[in-house]
Amino acid sequence: MAAGRVSLRYFVLGLLAQQPMSGYDIRRFLRNLSWLIGSPGGGSIYPILRALLEDEFVTVEVFPGIDRPPRKVYTITEAGKSAIQIWLEQPVEPKAPMKAFVMRLLLAGSYSQASFAATLQQRRAQVLAQHNDLQESVSAAEGGFDRQQQMALDYGLALASAELAWLDLTLDQLAQRAA
Amino acid sequence: MAAGRVSLRYFVLGLLAQQPMSGYDIRRFLRNLSWLIGSPGGGSIYPILRALLEDEFVTVEVFPGIDRPPRKVYTITEAGKSAIQIWLEQPVEPKAPMKAFVMRLLLAGSYSQASFAATLQQRRAQVLAQHNDLQESVSAAEGGFDRQQQMALDYGLALASAELAWLDLTLDQLAQRAA
DNA sequence: ACACTCATGTAAGCTGTTACATGATTAA
DNA sequence: TTAATCATGTAACAGCTTACATGAGTGT
Numbered sequence: 304m305a306a307g308r309v310s311l312r313y314f315v316l317g318l319l320a321q322q323p324m325s326g327y328d329i330r331r332f333l334r335n336l337s338w339l340i341g342s343p344g345g346g347s348i349y350p351i352l353r354a355l356l357e358d359e360f361v362t363v364e365v366f367p368g369i370d371r372p373p374r375k376v377y378t379i380t381e382a383g384k385s386a387i388q389i390w391l392e393q394p395v396e397p398k399a400p401m402k403a404f405v406m407r408l409l410l411a412g413s414y415s416q417a418s419f420a421a422t423l424q425q426r427r428a429q430v431l432a433q434h435n436d437l438q439e440s441v442s443a444a445e446g447g448f449d450r451q452q453q454m455a456l457d458y459g460l461a462l463a464s465a466e467l468a469w470l471d472l473t474l475d476q477l478a479q480r481a482a
Numbered sequence: 483m484a485a486g487r488v489s490l491r492y493f494v495l496g497l498l499a500q501q502p503m504s505g506y507d508i509r510r511f512l513r514n515l516s517w518l519i520g521s522p523g524g525g526s527i528y529p530i531l532r533a534l535l536e537d538e539f540v541t542v543e544v545f546p547g548i549d550r551p552p553r554k555v556y557t558i559t560e561a562g563k564s565a566i567q568i569w570l571e572q573p574v575e576p577k578a579p580m581k582a583f584v585m586r587l588l589l590a591g592s593y594s595q596a597s598f599a600a601t602l603q604q605r606r607a608q609v610l611a612q613h614n615d616l617q618e619s620v621s622a623a624e625g626g627f628d629r630q631q632q633m634a635l636d637y638g639l640a641l642a643s644a645e646l647a648w649l650d651l652t653l654d655q656l657a658q659r660a661a
Numbered sequence: 662a663c664a665c666t667c668a669t670g671t672a673a674g675c676t677g678t679t680a681c682a683t684g685a686t687t688a689a
Numbered sequence: 690t691t692a693a694t695c696a697t698g699t700a701a702c703a704g705c706t707t708a709c710a711t712g713a714g715t716g717t
Contacts, residue, residue: 327668349668504697
């Protein structure tokens with residue numbers, strides 16, 4: 304599980320945990336969210352599906368299409384469910400790109416309500432740490448930075464603040480719904 | 483120039499365009515910005531430096547240290563300057579991760595003021611497009627989305643809005659300074 | 662005639678990461 | 690004595706992207 308990487312493999316498995324799909328279905332689904340998590344081509348999805356099959360995390364059923372190519376629909380197995388649960392239990396790595404968090408957002412809810420809140424709280428902690436780090440850099444600078452570096456830091460601060468605001472709002476809404 | 487990739491290679495070359503540095507210097511500099519663009523290890527930086535040397539985009543000077551290992555300081559050549567300018571002239575790919583834009587922020591200013599503003603405006607256009615796409619998805623949904631998907635879209639919208647606000651503010655400040 | 666959607670897949674490659682190796686010096 | 694900083698580098702591999710191949714059907 305190399306750090307800073309996204310693991311499309313587990314995300315695909317997580318999608319199959321929600322409902323059985325074909326590789327093409329998955330690609331179509333991702334095309335709608337392409338800005339948030341990118342939309343991988345056939346060269347990414349199909350090898351993953353085959354690997355999941357070999358690990359017996361999924362099973363296939365082939366539906367021969369009338370007037371269309373046959374669809375191979377993948378269904379998650381018990382072993383697959385265990386694997387995805389174990390994966391969801393461990394926190395998103397701090398260095399992972401934003402889309403790793405979005406993937407969790409999309410999956411965590413179907414696992415349990417508690418893990419969904421936990422995902423948001425973990426992210427909050429990480430973004431807060433990031434925000435503090437950046438502010439420390441700004442303070443510690445004392446003229447040691449040029450205009451571009453200051454801008455980059457300011458940009459980071461602005462985005463971190465906005466994300467914290469969203470996370471707080473969302474966590475509040477979640478708490479209210481629970482009550 | 484594979485899409486969606488960052489090209490650390492050109493970023494390193496761009497940093498050397500600002501001032502001669504050793505591989506270790508570059509790593510130290512990046513460690514301070516690790517949240518924004520990550521901090522690559524020796525296994526990433528040193529091979530890049532060697533490749534830049536082989537392409538004659540940089541030259542080396544070895545400074546033998548008293549009580550420390552010798553430092554190899556790299557200086558950009560005319561060929562290197564041409565290469566980085568050509569690279570800066572072409573826009574950041576839309577699918578590229580955020581850190582690709584931060585790298586541009588850090589480099590574009592030293593190339594020309596105009597290219598700096600252009601970088602911001604390009605980003606603005608891309609983020610705006612992203613924002614509109616997301617809103618379209620939300621509108622087109624009509625109940626076809628579950629709670630998690632709605633949240634993911636909302637998250638994307640919040641971040642895109644915040645980034646647009648920052649870009650507009652920064653472009654304003656830039657215009658005022660120019661006047 | 663051209664291109665696009667449906668649907669799967671292979672092979673090659675790029676970029677970057679990890680783990681390791683070296684070796685001296687300095688701080689806990 | 691254990692670890693960290695300074696400073697460079699190699700080798701292996703993970704993860705993903707790209708380009709390509711197939712082939713029927715549908716639209717312009």
